[in-house]
Amino acid sequence: MNTSPITEPTEFAIEAKGLSKHFGNKIAVNKLNLTIPKGSIYGFLGPNGCGKSTSIRLLTGLLEASEGNVSILGSPLLGHEESLKKRIGYMTQKFSLYDNLTVQENLSFVGAIYGFAGKRKKNRLEELLALYDLEKQAKQFAGSMSGGQKQRLALACATLHSPELLFLDEPTSAVDPENRREFWERLFDLCATGTTILVSTHYMDEAERCHALAILENGNKRADGSPQALMDAMPATVVEVSGNKLRQLKQTLTQHPEILSAAQIGAHLRVLVKKKVQDPLNFISQLSNGRETVLARPSLEDVFVTCTGDRYVD
Numbered sequence: 366m367n368t369s370p371i372t373e374p375t376e377f378a379i380e381a382k383g384l385s386k387h388f389g390n391k392i393a394v395n396k397l398n399l400t401i402p403k404g405s406i407y408g409f410l411g412p413n414g415c416g417k418s419t420s421i422r423l424l425t426g427l428l429e430a431s432e433g434n435v436s437i438l439g440s441p442l443l444g445h446e447e448s449l450k451k452r453i454g455y456m457t458q459k460f461s462l463y464d465n466l467t468v469q470e471n472l473s474f475v476g477a478i479y480g481f482a483g484k485r486k487k488n489r490l491e492e493l494l495a496l497y498d499l500e501k502q503a504k505q506f507a508g509s510m511s512g513g514q515k516q517r518l519a520l521a522c523a524t525l526h527s528p529e530l531l532f533l534d535e536p537t538s539a540v541d542p543e544n545r546r547e548f549w550e551r552l553f554d555l556c557a558t559g560t561t562i563l564v565s566t567h568y569m570d571e572a573e574r575c576h577a578l579a580i581l582e583n584g585n586k587r588a589d590g591s592p593q594a595l596m597d598a599m600p601a602t603v604v605e606v607s608g609n610k611l612r613q614l615k616q617t618l619t620q621h622p623e624i625l626s627a628a629q630i631g632a633h634l635r636v637l638v639k640k641k642v643q644d645p646l647n648f649i650s651q652l653s654n655g656r657e658t659v660l661a662r663p664s665l666e667d668v669f670v671t672c673t674g675d676r677y678v679d
């Protein structure tokens with residue numbers, strides 16, 4: 366096995382080609398290709414079971430791939446897992462904290478793993494307690510903290526050794542909207558210091574904050590790019606219809622082959638019409654007996670709807 370660190374200058378933090386993972390007959394990740402530029406926040410967006418965690422574990426070297434090649438920070442992952450561990454951070458879905466250790470003890474334990482000792486460790490812990498607003502909780506058991514505090518401690522642990530590349534597996538699923546917002550601000554602070562971040566989520570609004578993202582379904586990458594590029598490339602036009610009896614109208618519209626989806630949002634239906642329809646406003650107006658129709662800007666949720674499920678066209 367090759368263990369010497371061969372690091373080549375590269376603009377990419379992660380490059381994966383044909384990355385697959387099979388568990389028996391189950392294909393959890395299917396021929397995934399990725400190129401993630403350094404210094405960016407990249408998202409994996411998809412429902413439970415689509416392969417987000419497995420992909421992250423493959424990219425961290427914790428799980429061995431069935432097929433494919435991965436390069437991390439310019440080094441091939443295979444054979445360099447140990448040396449790369451010092452350069453990457455990983456925050457798991459369940460935060461992986463020791464509930465019966467205090468905040469300070471959790472940090473101290475992680476610090477020792479990364480070889481921090483004495484004054485250097487003391488200084489780094491103080492810095493992190495201040496940065497992640499945990500000074501008052503330093504002596505509190507991790508198990509007794511709120512979801513938001515646990516999340517901040519988990520991020521402090523994952524970044525203690527100042528990794529160049531940070532993997533975050535659904536880091537916000539257990540916290541309220543205010544904490545989620547604050548957490549994302551912290552991610553952009555880390556990004557501004559040059560850290561590359563790969564974050565998985567099933568929240569559309571979080572995916573929209575990423576510089577770029579991949580939409581995953583059943584282990585397959587359905588689409589990738591910046592949120593704006595994905596919206597621009599969407600194979601559908603969004604038309605909003607207002608009026609009465611929207612539930613019945615939805616039933617009628619979704620039978621039509623040129624309509625990809627119709628979903629009610631408040632007092633209107635949001636209808637995704639195939640791009641090939643020349644005059645979508647008039648088209649929907651006629652189908653809905655002259656109800657009011659307006660064009661709307663696409664959202665990432667619209668992109669998700671058009672590239673997953675039955676609507677996916679390869």
Ligand SMILES: Nc1ncnc2c1ncn2[C@@H]1O[C@H](COP(=O)(O)OP(=O)(O)OP(=O)(O)O)[C@@H](O)[C@H]1O
Binds near residue numbers: 391413414419420535
């Ligand atoms: N060790 C394993 N053995 C067998 N199947 C597995 C294993 N790990 C994951 N899987 C399966 O692989 C698929 C992808 O799982 P994965 O955990 O990567 O999805 P996910 O998108 O992260 O979802 P979640 O958010 O629920 O964790 C699922 O069908 C899952 O049941």
